Amino acid sequence: MSLINDWRDTAYSPTANKGDLQRLWQDYFLKEKAIYAELLKDPDTEVKGTVSELAEKYGVTIMYMTGFLDGINDSLKTANDIEEMTEDTEVSLGFDKEKLFRNMVDAKADWLYGLPEWDDIYSKEEQEELIKDQKKSHTFVREGRKIGRNEPCPCGSGKKYKNCHGQA
Ligand SMILES: [Zn+2]
Structure with missing residues (x-):
């Protein structure tokens, strides 16, 4: 099975124990937030590596890294081929700052678009503007849980x- 199907089958399983899923997502969200904070500290450096290298770099499992790559894919300058991805596939985390910010707003993840690291990228006024503009447009809604x-x-x-x- 491909990594991405493995992740989706686990994280979106309709038959799994609810408590287990809840713990998985709670843990995942915290790791996700930490990776975004790390990436936003140095937003203009493209982070690249194999899936397993990136998992190691950010101290997460291959499965979480797969989930992260799934979540960030629409915000990247060049999307990764996540459907075909294996542990050894080279992937890029080179993201488009504005797209990422807007997608976080769409996902209603204010713990992500509210990360203090954004303050070095956009002024408070610019952030307000983007939030207002994005909430108005609703052109794209990330498939989420x-x-x-x-x-x-x-x-x-x-x-x-x-x-x-x-x-x-
Ligand atoms: Zn909260």
């Missing part, structure tokens, strides 16, 4: 989603 209201918030606060970023 719905977070349950009673699940832990993906931002890592330890609070339930409904009491944190899931508040209406």
Whole structure:
């Protein structure tokens, strides 16, 4: 099985134990946030390597790295061929800053577009402008997983989603 199918079958499994899935996603979201923070510290350097090299670089499993590559693919300058990807495939994390920011807004992931690392890339005014503009356009919605209201918030606060970023 390809890496990407392996990841999707696990992370989006309709039959898996709910608690297990919840723990997987909570853990994944924290790792995802840490990788984005790392990438945004040096946004103009293209990070490249094989899937296994990048997993090692960021201290995550091959499966999480696969999930990360799946999530970031639409924000890259050149998308990776994630459907055919193996551990030894060379991939690039060279992202388009504006696309990435907009996609994070679309995903309603304010723990990601609110990362302090963005402040060195865009002024607060520019961020506000992008957020407003993107919320208006709704041209693209990333396929994502719905977070349950009673699940832990993906931002890592330890609070339930409904009491944190899931508040209406
Ligand atoms: Zn939160």
